[in-house]
Structure formats: C-alpha cells, structure tokens
Amino acid sequence: MPNRYSGNQEEQRALSAYVKLSRAAQAMETAAHRHLAAHNLTISQFGVLEALLHLGPLSQRRLAEKILRSSGNLTMVIDNLERDGLVRRERDPNDRRVMIVNLTKAGEKLIRDLLPTHVRGLTTLFGALEAEEIEELGRLSRKLGLSLK
Numbered sequence: 001m002p003n004r005y006s007g008n009q010e011e012q013r014a015l016s017a018y019v020k021l022s023r024a025a026q027a028m029e030t031a032a033h034r035h036l037a038a039h040n041l042t043i044s045q046f047g048v049l050e051a052l053l054h055l056g057p058l059s060q061r062r063l064a065e066k067i068l069r070s071s072g073n074l075t076m077v078i079d080n081l082e083r084d085g086l087v088r089r090e091r092d093p094n095d096r097r098v099m100i101v102n103l104t105k106a107g108e109k110l111i112r113d114l115l116p117t118h119v120r121g122l123t124t125l126f127g128a129l130e131a132e133e134i135e136e137l138g139r140l141s142r143k144l145g146l147s148l149k
Contacts, residue, residue: 003091016063018070028125029043030124031121032118032121032122032125033046035114035117035118035121036114039110039114040084041114042077043082044067044069044073044074044077044081045077045086045104046111046114047066047067047069048063048067048074048077048081048087048101048116048119049081049086049087049103049107049111049145050109050111051066051067052087052101052102052103052111053108053111053112054116057090057100057101057102057103058100058101059092059098059099059101060074060075060098060099060101061098061101062076063078063101078101081107085104085105085106085107086100086103086106086107086110087101087102087103087104087107088101088102088104089101089102
C-alpha cells in the first residue's frame with residue numbers, strides 16, 4: 001500500500017483503500033452511464049426514471065434520497081424530465097406542499113427500453129471479477145455504507 005502520506009500503517013491502509021474505491025467507483029459510473037448520452041439523459045435523470053419505474057410515484061424529497069442527490073439539484077433534473085415529457089408532477093392531495101413525481105407513458109417506455117441495455121453493460125463491466133468476488137464486493141460495500149448512516 002505505497003503512498004506518499006507519512007501516517008501510521010492504519011492511516012495509510014485507509015487512505016489507499018479510499019483512493020482505490022473512489023477511482024473504481026468513478027470509472028464504473030462513467031462507463032456504466034456512457035450509453036445515456038445517446039438518449040439525452042444524465043445519470044440523475046436515469047436514476048429518477050429507474051426509481052419511479054421500480055418504486056412508483058414519489059415525492060421529490062424521497063426521490064432525492066433514493067438516488068443520492070440533493071433536493072435542490074433534483075428540482076432542475078425533474079424540470080428537464082418534465083419538459084421532455086418523461087415525468088409529470090402532481091400535488092399530493094393529502095399535503096398540498098408536496099409534489100409527487102410520476103412517470104408518463106413516454107418516460108415508462110424509455111426506461112423500460114433502456115434498462116436491459118444498462119444491466120447488460122453492468123454485467124460486462126463486472127466481467128473482470130469472478131462471481132464470488134462480485135458477491136463479496138457487494139457485501140463489503142453494503143457493510144461500509146450501512147456503517148456510515
């Protein structure tokens with residue numbers, strides 16, 4: 001675990017693991033979402049469409065939580081999806097302050113068409129690992145993520 005930081009072994013190990021994890025995650029995200037440009041979608045827009053497909057209509061706040069984005073950033077994302085006819089907003093009948101985001105028929109068709117290609121791409125990207133390694137990576141990632149909440 002060579003690096004230029006002169007801390008103790010525990011610190012160097014943590015720094016090395018962090019750098020490797022960050023670089024791998026960034027490379028995976030870039031490669032996994034490259035195909036979205038052909039559909040004029042951003043990663044956040046794809047995340048909104050995918051969440052709505054699998055979870056149904058959600059408030060903007062819940063959508064932000066689900067796709068790990070700030071609610072402020074999500075407003076612009078949803079504005080653009082609405083402009084393109086892929087989602088629509090409706091006031092929550094139980095709380096008029098809350099906007100519920102729904103897929104339109106065009107949005108549902110787009111995400112249903114894109115999702116199989118996306119999943120095949122992910123399968124290819126994980127091809128560098130054995131099945132057991134993919135499962136271990138998933139387990140360790142979940143463990144780390146849950147420890148930070």
